[in-house]
Amino acid sequence: MAELSLTGIAKSFEDTRVLEGISFDVHDAEFVSILGPSGSGKSTIFNLIGGLYQPDEGDIKLDGESIAGKRGSISYMPQSPSLFPWRTLLDNVMLGSEIVGQQDREASLQMIEKAGLGGYENAYPHQLSGGMKQRAAFIRSLLSPQPLICLDEPFSALDEFTRLEMQKWLLSLWSEYKRSVLFVTHNIEEALFLSDRVMVLSDRPARVKKEFKIPFERPRDESLLLTEEFLEWKKAIYNELRMIT
């Protein structure tokens, strides 16, 4: 179970208002994406949910309980891979679960294999490419046991092909385990392909400018990307984003 709800969240850094009146929900087992211009405050929203700092106004609830300023209630993948240079890939991937105190070596090894990193279990981060590091950080968040996963641009460093593979993998995992996902991206297509709902943020101070409910049937596969309907949706969201900047 993971029901996230943000109500009237506002946050300023020094004198600049970054977020204002952000309200949205992520329902149990739902996949929600956040789209917004660079610097609009997407990562800041994640930091607030993760409890890194308190919101100036508003409240954040997970399953009815306030988690504002409370750490450790989400599985998290930061925008930069943030792997620990002295840990091997396997130890890095297990870190999230290690902190909570529930490691599963077998499951970790399987995940590494599935992410196409098999054979690199004992490699150190400096021996991995940018895309491989990103995949490792992605698995680390999947292996953390919290029911809400927050992914901050998880696939931005991957080539088109690997990215599609990882997206499909994420979808299959998600439909299998039914965790709630909050997903930040710059890529409209990615948001459309993955999400139940897409939220578009306005420029500073960020508000939820518009919310799109994506009606595509699940399970989805890549043939969806080329349909007329998909392109229509893409256009609609593109226009929404263009009006911001």
Place this chain on the structure above:
Amino acid sequence: MRNIVQKGWRPLLVIILLFVIWEVATRVFEIPAWLIPSPSQVVDEGISGWSVYEHHLYSTILLTLIGFIIGTSFGILVAICLHLIPTVRNMFYPLIIFSQNIPIIVLAPLLVIWFGFGMLPKLIVITLVCFFPIAVSTLDGLRQTSTELMHYMKMAGASNGQIFWKLEWPHALPSLFSGLKISATYSVMGAVISEWLGAKEGIGVYMTLASSSFRTDRVFVSIFVIMALSLTFFLLITALEKWFIRWKSKGVENSG
């Protein structure tokens, strides 16, 4: 390994050249041995006099090791305390820097007055000498944690203990080791100086005896023994460092 051989031959050549010049100079100018002995005389004494200074050497090694272990443990412990309690750090950091400015040579006789000729004043001297480099470098290593990794740890809900042991401590290790290397060489010097204060045995004693009886060759032997000791100590720490920080060394070489 091959790298060391490739890079190492040039400095080695210079050292050999210096020895050759020294040898030739002492012969050509007929410098008396009590003034400056030739390298070959020093080597002779070093080999034939082994039984004379053997026990001195062991005593110094023991003193150095005990002092080094106490001094560095103390330094690391203080660094950790200062790091974990910021108010204490602000209060005591200037004091640590002062500790480096204490003139050991002046302090040493005082320590003898206070604590006698036993082990204690010697260990205090070595501890003082080791303390500063290790404390400062450990403290710096602990403070300069990557903000990105810290961000991740906090978001993942890590406790302060987890942040320390999983992030700050391993992050400080490379810095701690560079402090250890400096402390290791200092501790040999500290041991010899403390033996000058008055001791029954030790390279410092051997050296004092040698110079007061104009056995200059023996003074040179002790100089070289001290250098060899420092170097061995340094190399040992470097080997330990290679083992503890194996995640780093390779990467730097490859990407460089």
